[in-house]
């Protein structure tokens with residue numbers, strides 16, 4: 297018989313993003329505020345004026361806190377944006393606008409919207425930096441509206457200890473604000489294992505379950521929940537037993553040295569990072585180096601792009617953290633779900649099939665690309681570690697040739713300027729079907745290929761990364777994806793290039809034998825999974841792994857592939 301406590305326990309399922317669990321109290325987060333229709337005839341101007349004044353007061357306090365925290369965590373320059381927000385908050389033109397809208401009978405939140413509309417339009421019509429001010433104004437407006445509607449704006453960077461964040465979806469920059477010291481985990485309505493919020497959760501070792509679906513909306517704020525990122529479950533009002541097991545920290549044995557298979561083949565086990573703050577934690581998990589530095593995260597949440605010197609320092613820091621390992625830096629992959637407000641990104645119907653990755657670097661972001669290459673070539677020359685550079689979302693050999701031309705131009709410019717530089721090892725990410733079919737022509741031109749299974753799976757299966765309705769299709773264990781991976785590995789080796797994998801598939805220890813058997817030389821993953829994958833590598837016999845891989849490649853359905861993997865793992 298169940299106890300009353302057990303009876304009230306409810307479990308919602310989604311996709312586990314991190315193999316960690318914890319328990320905490322729900323806070324709902326929404327990045328956009330929905331404005332209810334104004335209540336005709338019931339507006340009292342004095343009450344609305346007071347509501348506006350209170351909201352403005354709270355907004356000012358919040359902004360001052362955020363300013364202080366950003367200055368501490370990120371830097372003084374980045375914190376300055378909050379000064380601009382405070383100025384807008386106190387702008388007399390906006391104050392007059394709110395006053396006259398309240399006089400006209402609007403409630404405070406609608407008055408705020410009306411008062412901000414004209415100034416936003418004016419800034420939008422200006423050029424360059426001034427146009428960016430429109431975004432700041434929108435931020436200030438949304439903060440005020442949220443405060444007026446909810447009474448409280450959820451400040452993701454300042455959540456109390458033991459908070460579980462629930463949201464429709466979290467953007468990469470929302471997730472980057474979460475402090476793993478305080479946040480017990482998060483769960484979202486949408487998103488898959490390879491959505492950037494999930495990837496971030498893994499780098500922060502933050503328990504997370506994504507893609508739960510509409511049911512998540514039934515969970516009230518302040519409920520107690522367990523986020524079980526291993527099982528992909530959110531347990532509402534969990535039993536004491538369940539809470540205890542969620543809190544228990546998992547013992548992991550860290551292997552600091554590089555590992556080999558049982559019969560002595562070296563497999564490089566590296567980690568994926570997005571910002572300097574992750575480097576130390578990555579090393580602590582025993583990563584041999586960095587297999588994917590997602591540099592676009594260095595460009596998010598700021599007012600302008602980091603300049604050449606700042607980037608040089610950032611890349612040098614990574615090289616110094618891994619003086620004996622390889623650091624693979626990916627050039628900017630902007631677009632898709634990683635928009636950057638200060639860049640003039642087009643509104644695209646389907647940004648994942650639009651202008652992203654190398655397409656922007658060879659087009660509208662050519663200047664940023666050159667600056668990034670300059671910083672990288674300078675970092676490669678300073679003697680620390682081994683730098684490698686790779687290009688994202690390449691679909692044709694011509695794109696690679698054009699990128700390599702820019703490499704030559706940048707090297708020549710540094711030469712002429714007398715600046716110390718080195719052109720490091722170069723590679724291409726294989727994440728489009730076009731790149732798979734052109735893998736021999738790509739491998740011929742570079743030193744290595746790195747398979748990005750997150751995008752490769754979405755593009756091969758035509759199943760978007762964020763869409764839980766097609767989660768089933770978006771499985772790298774599908775025969776079509778496995779064959780694409782195998783074909784890429786063969787093309788690399790036939791052209792004397794080494795080949796790695798930096799998509800999320802690489803971090804699943806249940807697939808390590810298959811991936812080693814397919815012939816990969818390197819696996820790069822979220823730091824949290826490095827110890828388990830290193831342990832898996834050490835028990836592999838390469839001949840047996842190759843046989844296992846060829847059996848998996850012969851399977852004609854996903855179910856067959858899974859069955860072969862499971863049987864193989866059960867026989868270990």
Ligand code: PEP
Nearest residue numbers: 727748749750751798799
């Ligand atoms: C990938 O697509 O597999 C990859 C590693 O790149 P990202 O997840 O940053 O798109």
Ligand code: MG
Nearest residue numbers: 727748750751
């Ligand atoms: Mg990708």
